[in-house]
Amino acid sequence: MPEKYMTWTLQSSGATENLQYGEATQSSTALGSGEVRVSMHAASLNYRDLVIAKGSLPVTQATPNTVPGSDGAGVVHSVGANVTCFKVGDKVLPHMVQGVANDFLPRLDAISGGLGQAVDGTLCEEGVYPAESLVRMPINMSYAQAATLGCSGLTAWNALMGLRGRAVQAGDFVLVQGTGGVSIAALQFAKAAGATVVATTGKDVNVARLQQLGAAHVINYKTDPTWGETARKLTPDGRGFDHIVDVGADATMNQSLKAVRTDGVVSLVGVLGDGLNKIDIMSALWSVCVVRGVLLGSKDMFREMVAFCEDKNVQPALDDVSFSLADAKGAYERLEKQQHFSKVVIQIR
């Protein structure tokens, strides 16, 4: 008899009300060649999951009745034919993009074809994924911590370590913005690599926690509108930052370009701004720097990040509040209201 399990499905993009929780049945047919059934233990929400549920843009529309969720961690329950890289009991993390080479860097079309949008994601008790899309889970993390790595974690890793010859190293100065998942992962990776990190936040209540995670200085970007210039003064001789992880686009890029050092790297990863401000891209010319678009990262990068996290014993910071699978809508609400610190986790088992 096929087993039953609980899952969320997004009936159609448009509103989080379109998320439905219910029972599903394992397909009565055997797993296909190369497929792995994973018992999910934890998932974490990403800003991407919110915009897919809302579906306000053509590129954020989900295929109807897709299981949402970009990120998760679980245990191999069973394997189909020709699966040699994983066995029952292995702890694994799915990469968001399936059917691609190990060194493939996803562009927007691949991201739109990824987990939780075009193919079934992670907000379920059981998921079926191609074995080639799975990555071994780090041995030093809980499922909840490991469930933060696949989307925001990998993006932060790519931003800091993905540009050949320009990986963050000891002695570098790194600027991260706000206390969302990407920025906190970037803070933790940069600190583990030996960099000095300056962080921003719009909420003073976050300052102590950012310092506990290793931020040398914290600036409130709401009370200090020229926070980029302020941050630059905190670098040796005011030379500017080696790496900046820009999450706000129109809300942050102009200040990021004020803060970057000559030949430094500004990684444009996010669009948290409201689109109301013009980005002065000519500042990139006047600042003599690299502005780099970063979308997720490759499977090779995912494996490198796992090895780094084990080597440096990186322990991803989580939000104080977590949710059960049945309560996942509460997690969406917390993310939307920006009440979280770092990652909102959904405990599945």
Ligand SMILES: NC(=O)c1ccc[n+]([C@@H]2O[C@H](COP(=O)([O-])OP(=O)(O)OC[C@H]3O[C@@H](n4cnc5c(N)ncnc54)[C@H](OP(=O)(O)O)[C@@H]3O)[C@@H](O)[C@H]2O)c1
């Ligand atoms: N390129 C990619 O592949 C990729 C992957 C993942 C995410 N992203 C994008 O990266 C962005 C961040 O994602 P996330 O998952 O980290 O989001 P998140 O967890 O929802 O981050 C929200 C936090 O960002 C901070 N924030 C909001 N507006 C800000 C502003 N104007 N300036 C500085 N900080 C601001 C706030 O922190 P405080 O309350 O502390 O101010 C807020 O709590 C999103 O746009 C997301 O779509 C891109």
